[in-house]
Amino acid sequence: MQLIAGNWKMNGSVALAEAIATPLAAAADGLACELLVCPPATVLAWTAQLLHGSKVMVGGQNCHAKASGPHTGDVSAPMLKDAGAAWVILGHSERRADHGESDAVVRAKAAAATAAGLQAIICVGETEAQRLAGQAEAVVAAQLEGSLPDGFAGVVAYEPVWAIGTGRTASEADVAAMHAHVRAVLVRLLGEGGAGMRILYGGSVKASNAASLMAVANVGGALVGGASLDAADFLAIARAAG
Numbered sequence: 001m002q003l004i005a006g007n008w009k010m011n012g013s014v015a016l017a018e019a020i021a022t023p024l025a026a027a028a029d030g031l032a033c034e035l036l037v038c039p040p041a042t043v044l045a046w047t048a049q050l051l052h053g054s055k056v057m058v059g060g061q062n063c064h065a066k067a068s069g070p071h072t073g074d075v076s077a078p079m080l081k082d083a084g085a086a087w088v089i090l091g092h093s094e095r096r097a098d099h100g101e102s103d104a105v106v107r108a109k110a111a112a113a114t115a116a117g118l119q120a121i122i123c124v125g126e127t128e129a130q131r132l133a134g135q136a137e138a139v140v141a142a143q144l145e146g147s148l149p150d151g152f153a154g155v156v157a158y159e160p161v162w163a164i165g166t167g168r169t170a171s172e173a174d175v176a177a178m179h180a181h182v183r184a185v186l187v188r189l190l191g192e193g194g195a196g197m198r199i200l201y202g203g204s205v206k207a208s209n210a211a212s213l214m215a216v217a218n219v220g221g222a223l224v225g226g227a228s229l230d231a232a233d234f235l236a237i238a239r240a241a242g
């Protein structure tokens, strides 16, 4: 079963959470995929309350590597769990760029998430310059090697940086090649666990391209940014998944 995850990024209010969660909760039973929404921390608990009893799951967009302590402005994995989250996105390229998150930091956060009982979605992906230089596969392999804790049992998301928020989606051939590469690295790193791990694609996924992207081999779902802020758009993507 594929996982369709919505990353609201730094968007969302109490009102928007309600506008998205209510139709998702009503539609989730009839879908062939799993649905996850990742609102900002301010409305995570409220969104989780709205979705309580539905099949739609809730996740955070980041967590600290420590469980508690003097880290002003940060949110820990146990705090996300307490607020109703079952998942957390880690190592998104925007956090790697905006906050200088290294692979080692992402790895520590993923270990903290697992310890708190959260499922982690670890993001990887190359920049346009790296792709043009022929380094895309090496960059992604290095990110996986550095970011995944030993025995990692969550989800990986491949999000080429140049396709995020740009309207430019990777071609089906590029997605097929990179997801096969990610699969091979996961098997090398994790053995059996890597063979079955879901690999999400992210980067300008929308209703019009979801069906073809979700049909590509080794694509286990989507990590959706902009289109996850509209319930109808997000559900159209979910209906294209299996």
Ligand code: 13P
Binding pocket: 007, 092, 159, 163, 164, 165, 166, 167, 202, 203, 204, 205, 223, 224, 225, 226, 227
């Ligand atoms: P867009 O779907 O807006 O391109 O964002 C993708 C993304 O970064 C999801 O994490």
